Amino acid sequence: MALRTTHPVLGTRVLNRATLERQLLLRPSPLGAEEAVEHLVGLQAQETKPPYHALAARLDGFRPEALSALMESRAVARIVTLRSTVHTHTARDAVALRRFAQPGAVDRELALFVSRGGLAGVDLDRLAALARAFVEERPRTPGELRRELLGEWPGADPASLSTAARCLLPLVQVTPRGLWGRGGRVALTTTDAWFGDAARQDAAERDAGPDEVVPRYLRAFGPASVKDMQTWCGLTGLRAAFERLRPRLLVFRDERGTELFDLPDAPRPDGDTPAPPRFLPEYDNLLLSHADRTRVLAPGTRSRTWRNNRGLRVFLLDGFLAGCWYLDEGGERTALTVEPFERPTRARRADLAAEAERILRITGRPGVPYEIVFRDPEG
DSSP states (O other): OOOOOSSOBOOHHHHHHHHHHHTTOSSOBOOOHHHHHHHTTOEEOSSSSHHHHHHHHHBTTOOHHHHHHHHHTTSEEEEEOGGGSEEEEEHHHHHHHHHHHIIIIIHHHHHHHHHTTTTTTOOHHHHHHHHHHHHHHSOBOHHHHHHHHHHHOTTSOHHHHHHHHHHHSOEEEOTTTTOTTOOOOOOEEEHHHHHOHHHHHHHHHSOOSHHHHHHHHHHHHOSBOHHHHHHHHSOOOOHHHHHHHGGGSEEEEOTTOOEEEEOTTSOOOOTTSOOOOEEEOTTOGGGTSOSOOTTTOOTTOGGGGEETTEEOEEEEETTEEEEEEEEEOOTTSEEEEEEESSOOOHHHHHHHHHHHHHHHHHHSOTTOOEEEEEOOOOO
């Protein structure tokens, strides 16, 4: 029986091309690194290199040193926000989006640790005050923070104490952690100490309530459902915000009848729009920001992008997840290995090789030769 609806239906390929356009993946974007980080509402940064590979896949003329310079100048920073995971955000978003995301996965993570009993007898308000004073004196490692808090609550679980501090306070991972080609161990301080009054005022002027964040999400990930956005940010109860905004939004349905919202001026390219190959880092937000991921993932492909509970780097062909890639930078030569799920045509193999070479020219070690290796599909 055909679905009866008053809203236009968007097919999977149209959703795919619309999302790729918003994600700056249909063509190299002229945006600078800071503008791209803001447009994308942050970059997944559980590891240190993914933000650099994410921008290399998206921006025209990107150099890793540009993002490092922004981190050193404190224009962007690494902080736990969406889904209680580390993201690279602009200074303003690091403050505002942390506040927005707090009631979601961050508070749920804290509640989980409390329920396990590791914080029995711990006054959380006092813990937050002690931790704030300690990390604002100078940035501290998680180990230093644990030891300081154990001095106050020696019977508590050490990991629970440091996790509680991270959940209760907006803690930035300070440089040199995350810098290209340098790096360092995790050291933490608050957004107040790291960014100062200017960033706080800037964030305060941009309200980070749902009515303000919904349009930003749609501009980077739409068209999308309420559940899609809730998957992206780790919050629930966002239906009311979409309903308030409904008069300002366009409404569609996907092929299963799910209601999708979008901005009237947002691009929705034809489903036949060319989509060049793109090499994405592990945990790229393109793959994590929708409840229904069929706009990017074909059935059965998601399970092939994980190994030993860790996400793998992936690549897109014709806009859809088509395989994994591996980078070996040890020794005197860098090797980028392409492992497709299915054997590509000769033309697509050539396109993949050209894109792989482009990524290596951007992110490869200066003066070190590289090679591109194709591995036959499994089975």
